[in-house]
Amino acid sequence: MTSPPTLSDRFAAYADAVLLEGSPAWASAARGVAADAEVLALVERAEEARRQPVLVLAVARWLGAPPGPWPELRRWLLDHPDRFLDELGRRLTQTNDVRRTSPVSLALARVEGPVALLEVGASAGLGLLPDRYGHRADDVRWGAPDSPVQLEVVVHGDLGEVRLPEVVWRAGLDLDPLDVRSAEDVGWLEALLPPGATGRAALLGQAVSVAADAPPRVERGDALDDLVRLAAEAPRDATLVVVSTGTLVYLPGRRRQEFVDLVRGLGARWISYERRGLLHDVPVVLPDGVPQDESFAVLALDGRALAVGDAHGTRLWTTG
Template sequence: MDTAEWYRRFAEQEVRGRSPAYEDLARGVASDTRLLALIDGLPPVKRQPNLLLASVRLLGGPSAGFPAFRQWTVRHWQRVRETMLTRRTQTNEAGRCASLLPVLAGLPGPLALVEVGASAGLCLLLDRYRYRYDDRPAVGPPDSPVELPCRTNGKVPVPARVPEVVWRAGLDLEPLDVRDEETARWLECLVWPGQDERLARLRGAVRLAREDPPRLVRGDAAGALGDLVAEAPRDATVVVFHSALLPYLEPAERDRFVAAVRSLPVRWVSNEGSSRLPSVLARLPRGLPGNRLTFLPALDGEPLALAGPHGEWLDWLIP
C-alpha cells in the first residue's frame, strides 16, 4: 500500500476507538500532500505511522490537534527525519504475553525461551506478570506490578499457573537497555496518547526488567538464531517466539527467518498480524474480522487463536 493508505489503515484499524488523538493525526497525515511527500523521502520501512508520531513526541512536538502537529512537524522536519532514521518502533508491549501464555503453558516444561525481535526483553518476563482472563481467578505472582487483562471467546486453555522458565534470552538488531532513562522514555513515547493502562504496565514491566535484566543479544533474526538456541539447556523445551516482528523484515528476510526456525529443534510460537505469515493465514478455518487489526497466535505454524494486537482479547479457534 502507499503511504496515505498506510496512515488511513492505521487510523481505522489500529487506533480507532483506542486513541482519538492519534486517529485524528493519522487521518490528517493521510490527506496532506506536503507531509506525505516528506515521509515518502524516507526508506519504506521508516514510513511507519507510529514511528513518525512517537518521534514527534520524543522531540517535544504536539501529540494532538492536526493543524498544530502539521505546522510543528514541517518546521522541524530535519530533526524528525533524523530521529525516524535512527530510531525503531520497538514497541515492547507486555500485554501480548496474555496471547502467548495459553500456548506456552501447554508445552512440556520447564521452558527455555528465545524471543526474536525482543526489543528490551519485556515479553521474556511473562512468568513474572499476573493475568486476568475475564472473571476467572487471576494467574501469576500476586505481587507483580503488571496485571494483564484479556477478554476471551471460545475454549481458551487458561492455565492454573504460569509455566516454569529456567532460561531466557532475546535477540534483536538493536537491543534496548531500560536502565537507560532515554531508552525508557522512547518506549513510553511509543504508547499511544490516552492509553494510561498501557503506560502503567510498561512502567511496571520496566521496573521488573531493571531489577533483573533479561539477557539480550545483538544479532540478525535468522543468522544469529542457531547459535543462541544452541546455548539453551537441553533438559528444557526450547521455544522460539516472536510478536509483531515480521513487519520489520523484508519478504526475503522473513522467508530466511521462517526457514531458520523450522530447521531447529525447537517449538515455534508466533504472534503476528494476519497478513505477515501467509502459510498460517491459509490454515484458518474461517475469515478474519475486516474492521480491526488481528494477530494470529500459532504453534509450529498452526493457528490457535485470533488476538488483539496488544493482547487485549483472545478468540480461541480449537474446539
C-alpha cells in the first residue's frame, strides 16, 4: 500500500505544477517550503484544511511577505508565526477560476431551459455567469461573443453544436462569500493567483468587470445546510441546476455523499467539475492516451461523466 503524500510532497508537487503554469516565483517558494523542516512545522500548526500550498503562499503574500528569494520569505514566515497562522486560520482557498465555466457550459447545453443556476462554493460568483462570457473550442463558439471575457478550451472528442439554455435565475452559496464590488475581496482573489506570466490576473480583472455590472448573488451559507432553503427560491417553471466546481474536495468525505444524495432528493440537475476519484457516484473510464494532468477533474451531468479535464477546465477529453 502506498502511503499518503506528506506535506513536503504536496509542496513539491505544487512547485512542479505552478512552474509549468508560468510562476517561477511560487515554484521556488513552494520548493523552499517542501525542503524546510522549520517552515513545514509552522504550516503543520494550522488545521489540515488550511495547509494547501496555494493558500499558504496566498496568505503570506496578502500579509505583505517578501515574494522571494526564498531565504527572505522563509525569514518573514518564521519571524511572524502568529500573524501568519491567525490569517491562515480564517482564510479559505477561494480561487474563482472563470475558465471552469467552459466545461460547465458544455454540460449546461444539455439541459432544457429556462434554467435556474445554483452554485455551491461560489466564491465571488464568477462561475454563475457562463452565458455572459464567450467560449470557443476550435471553430465551435457559444456564449456571449461580445463579452470582454473570451475563453478557449481544447476539446479532444466530438462536441457538436453548443447552445446554452436561457438562465432566468442564479444564486450562489459560500461559507465566506466575496463581493466583486469590494476592492478588498478582489484583492484577496488576486492574492490567490500565482504571480507571473500566467494571464490569470488579467482574466480575473475582465471577469470582475463583467460581473460588476450585475453582481451575482452569493449568500453566506453551507453547501449542504443551506441548499434546500436557497433552492426553494428558484422559480418553479425553470429547471434547477446545481453546480459544483472545485468545491466538494473541501467537504469531509461523508458530507460529499450527503451532498450528492441531497441534490438527487431535490430533483435538481447537477453539473460537477470536481477532482477525479473524489465522488463514488461519478465513475469514469479514461479515454485512451489522456495525460495525467488532463484527467485531473471529471465533468459530469447528474453524476454521468461527460469528459475529463485539467484542474482549470482548459483541456477536455470527452468520455462518450
